[in-house]
Amino acid sequence: MQKIKYSANPLAQVFKRTCSLVGVGATLAVLSHSAFAACTYTIDNEWPDGFVAKITIKNDTGAPINGWNVNWQYSTNRLNGTWNANFSGSNPYSASNISWNGSIAVGQSVSFGFQGTKNGGAAERPAVNGAACGGTTTPVSSAPRSSAAPSSVPRSSVAPSSVPRSSSQPIVVSSRSSSSSGYNVPANNFAQNGGVENGLTNWSTTAGTVARSTQDRRSGSASALITGRTGSWNGLTFSTGSLVNGSQYDVAVWVKLAPGTPDSVVQLTAKRQEDSDTSTYNEYTQVATATASSTEWRLLQGYYTQSGSTAFQHFIIEATDATISYYADDFSIGGQAPASSSSSSQASSSAPAAKKFIGNITTSGAVRSDFNRYWNQITGENEGKWGSVEGTRDVYNWAPVDRIYAYARANNIPVKAHTFVWGAQSPSWINNLSATETAAEIEEWIRDYCARYPDTAMIDVVNEAVVGHQPAAYAQKAFGNNWIQRVFQLARQYCPNSILILNDYNNIRWQHNEFIALAKAQGNYIDAVGLQAHELKGLTAAQVKTAIDNIWNQVGKPIYISEYDIGDTNDQVQLQNFQAHFPVFWDHPHVKGITIWGYVNGRTWIEGSGLMSDNGTPRPAMTWLLNNYINK
Incomplete structure (x- = not known):
């Protein structure tokens, strides 16, 4: 395998990465004519008459990019939905940065997406129409382009095979291969998400x-x-x-x-x-x-x-x-982890530097400016529920959800969608439809959400489906008794990279066995289970651990503590419960993350569950969290 870097001589031709599919060009607003960025056009999803695609601009230059523009054109395809850029034109199309994604640091990338119709043709990989990631006007083919600017080059199959191997090429120090080698993972393993349980982090x-x-x-x-x-x-x-x-x-x-x-x-x-x-x-x-x-x-x-x-x-x-x-x-x-372990799974410099996330929700429909000071995962409390987004049939209100994703992307923290199908806070009009119409609307809702937010890390796909809770009767009408599996199939189809969660309450305490039976019945349709954990006040650490152990042993799926809170205006009661429960969550090997359900007094669902005042003064439980987990 040839691994070739060309001379740094500015007169030497230099291969730069082009689109992995036939090209898309980007005009980089503030770069010199010799700077290039790598652009890729990727089709994320496709169905008989439509597709979802994205364009990614990666800054492969030596300087930050401040402002960008992308142009492309189709033969028959046309766009009917867009996100994360300012779009203009009706073929050819142009997209430019919005406020939060115009700056691209060296080595970083931004993506924006769109949904389109095929109009009887195939899903196209459009050729460049105009500038090609470098301010020129020369059309670019799928072959590597050249420039007089000095640069390095990735190992490439198009590089000349006659270039000799360097005498300093590396050798294999040690290797083994086996299907059952008896290899033991080192006790000091510090890889985060090596098992691909937390989306594609790292x-x-x-x-x-x-x-x-x-x-x-x-x-x-x-x-x-x-x-x-x-x-x-x-x-x-x-x-x-x-x-x-x-x-x-x-x-x-x-x-x-x-x-x-x-x-x-x-x-x-x-x-x-x-x-x-x-x-x-x-x-x-x-x-x-x-x-x-x-x-x-x-x-x-x-x-x-x-x-x-x-x-x-x-x-x-x-x-x-x-x-x-x-x-x-x-x-x-x-081996020896660096003093400040800074793998890409860490959400931000101010968020917890730990093996699993500590997340929270929006506050009164907004993301507080102090959010990423404490939390490194975000869930919309109500904004992403179907009834909030599509209160009127076929009229979407994406703006509040857009703001959540914009904040999350700007701060590099994962989003959990809450929730796709639930017997509460669904649009009222869904109950007036026939079974066939209802099935089509459920699929449309899931498809459109996933198309708009393909980078969603986790999804509460079905919420509170245990009998006696709030199962979605409309989904059962649409799909029959296997409605939960069908909803998860749709989520898998349209959000293939997300962790799909079956979420419910009272599953640690009262309806423990009922939830286990429900989760086991879904088999491999689900990726994980969500334990809301609203009901734990007064339980000991041993009781909580026993319940979580049993869920893992019975169901065998990763666990997310999805809505934890302790509602009590007595500071000491709240503190004592946090001190009993939180270490169990944190230390349990199969709990992958913890989401607390609100943190500002008077802005939470359960009375007395806030962790700080509106001005940021912490209650004792919050101080304890900061000292022992968040700031560790």
């Missing part, structure tokens, strides 16, 4: 398309799947954050090829950040190789020592066959 690609897949996994509920590869260097990446110079790391990941794929060699590669030297090999170190199979999971495991002045970037899982698709799961890395 997972990405060098090229190709990554998805969170529940079709195959080594453990847990999902794995990472890469498809659409066109070169051997196209691979999955996993970010661990920075590594400590001089430290040796035990690195491992399990891989499996897509069904029907012949055995093929895969390898695990460590990559440092690009630097100014003229050899790409200096940035890449091969860690392990193995022959992967489509019939069993195989282990890639080896050792890597970080050294030199060039910072670490990420690990890459690659295959020598340029087009095969494959899964990866259970990534682990043991």
Whole structure:
């Protein structure tokens, strides 16, 4: 495999990444003529007469981008819905940044999306019409473009094969491959989301398309799947954050090829950040190789020592066959974690630097300016419920939800959608429809939400479906007794990368067994279960742990504490309950995150459950949280 970086001589031609699909161009408002950004046009979803797509602009330049514009044109396709950009034109189309996504730091990217109709044709990958990610007016094909600007180049199958290998190319330090090797994950493993349970946090690609897949996994509920590869260097990446110079790391990941794929060699590669030297090999170190199979999971495991002045970037899982698709799961890395563990799963510098999130909800329909001082996951309290969005049939009010996602994207925190199907706070008009009409409207609602917010991390797909709670009678009318499974199927179809949750209350305390029976009946349609945990006041730590253990043992799905609060105006009662319950949530290996249901006095659903005054003065329970968890 050739890994080539061209000379830094400004007169030398330099290959730059172009669109992974046939191109889209972006005019970068404040960059010089020699600066380029990488643009990709990706179709996220497709059905017989329509599609959802996105354009991603990645800043591969050496300077921040402040303002951008993208232009493209179709033959037959037309747009009928857009988000996260200012759009103009009716073919050709133009999109420019909005207030919160105009600035792109070096190495970072922004995406915007749209929904379209095919008009009898296929879903198109449009060619560039105008500027091509660099302020020129030369149309760009799918071949790499050149420029007089100095730059580095990714390993590329289009690079000249006659370029000699560097004498400094890395060697394999250690590797093993086995389907049952007896390998033990190091006790000091600090990989976050190596099991792909928290969406695609820390997972990405060098090229190709990554998805969170529940079709195959080594453990847990999902794995990472890469498809659409066109070169051997196209691979999955996993970010661990920075590594400590001089430290040796035990690195491992399990891989499996897509069904029907012949055995093929895969390898695990460590990559440092690009630097100014003229050899790409200096940035890449091969860690392990193995022959992967489509019939069993195989282990890639080896050792890597970080050294030199060039910072670490990420690990890459690659295959020598340029087009095969494959899964990866259970990534682990043991060794000395950096003093300030800063993997990409950390939501913001001010949010909890921990192994699982501590989230909260909007306050009276808005995101408070202090939100990310305390919380690193957000759920809309009411804004995303179907009745709030579509109170009038076929008339959507997305604005409040847009604001939540805009804030979350600006602060790099995950959003949980709440909720798709529930027997309360659904639009009143849904009850007047026939079963066929109701089924169509449910599908339309889920499809349109997922199309508008494809980066949704988690979804309360079905809420409070235990008998005697608030199951959605309209969904049962539409789909029959298997309505829960059908709703989850629709969510999987239209939000394939989201964690799909069955959410309910009283499942720790009173309707514990009823919830377990309901969750078990859904099998692999669900990814996780949500325990609202409103009802825990007065329960001991042992009681809470026993209940959570039993849910895990019976259901076998990751657990989210989804709506925790303690409603009591007595500060000490609230504090004592937090001190009893929260450590159980935090330390439980199968609890993946904790969402507290409100934090401002007088602005929460349950009286006395607020954690601070409107001016920010904390109650004792909040002070305890800050000292022991949030600020740790």
